[in-house]
Amino acid sequence: MGAQWKNKHKSDTAAAKGKIFTKLAKEIMVAAKNGADPSMNSKLRLAIETARKASMPKDTLERAIKKGAGLLDGPVNYEHVVYEGFAPHQVPVIVECLTDNKNRSAQSIRVLFRKGQLGSSGAVSWDFDYLGAIEATALTKDADVEVAAIEAGAQDFEQDEEGGVVFYTEPTDLDLVQKALPEFGFSVSSARLIYKPKNPVTLDDAARAEVEAFLDAIDGDDDVQHVYVGLAG
Incomplete structure (x- = not known):
């Protein structure tokens, strides 16, 4: 994800x-x-x-x-802000923030990207697909992933070795598909909109460790909600 x-x-x-x-x-x-x-x-x-x-x-x-909803402690004013750029070794990164102070977030992201390269809007998003992603597991051995994807309206799916499945949808179909999947034998654990890399980069262990440290630092910032990276495996 x-x-x-x-x-x-x-x-x-x-x-x-x-x-x-x-x-x-x-x-x-x-x-x-x-x-x-x-x-x-x-x-x-x-x-x-x-x-x-x-x-x-x-x-x-x-x-x-x-x-x-404004029923407690006055209104909440979180804004959704997206930053794009590159981790070390030119690995594309998209960072989604929810913040009540855009100036603070911008300053933090600039500092965090010093070991990479912060880009402008559109710098790397062309290399990602914006999709709905639904993480699910089969409730029975008879549950057919392909049939569930087709019948529920998913565009694609990926399976892992541990029996988990990610169903991909058009952004507007996310809610409908996640509600339909239990009918076809799948239990949904999460459903949200994501950026899926089109051309993930493969790195050696040393370079990968450097990129992972960079990403962990970004993910640790209080304003950061999600980090998407074009990194293979």
Whole structure:
């Protein structure tokens, strides 16, 4: 899902979980600005489902909805900002931020990109596809990935060796497809819009380690929501 450099076996510390909840809460708050009723707000419904699957506490989730909808502590003004550029070794990177201070974010990103190259809008996005991505697992051995993709309306899919599947959709079809997949034997664990690299770069171990350190530093910034990278494997 565009963050393949991350260590899948990273310890599940309280700090790591807290950071995940903070990012999810921001997405819920932004989505809730268009209405606090998830049945009438598909973006909010997706954000809530993702938060629940990450085991976000119910009171944290409900507070984020109320805050975003302006029912608690006044209005929330997070803005969505996208930065494009290159990690070391000319690896393309797209960084999505949700911030209440664009100047602070811009300054932080400029500092973080010193070991790479910050570009202007469009610098690398042409080398990515903007898609819906739905992570799912089969509920039964009989579940057919190809049939599910076709019937639910996905454009493509990828399977991993551990039985996980990512279904790719047109951005406007994300909600419809994720709601349809359980009918065809798949349990959805997350659904969101992503940037998928068209031509991922292959690096040797030393160069890859350098790029991974660069990406980890960016991902650790409080305003950064998602980092997408054109890095193979």
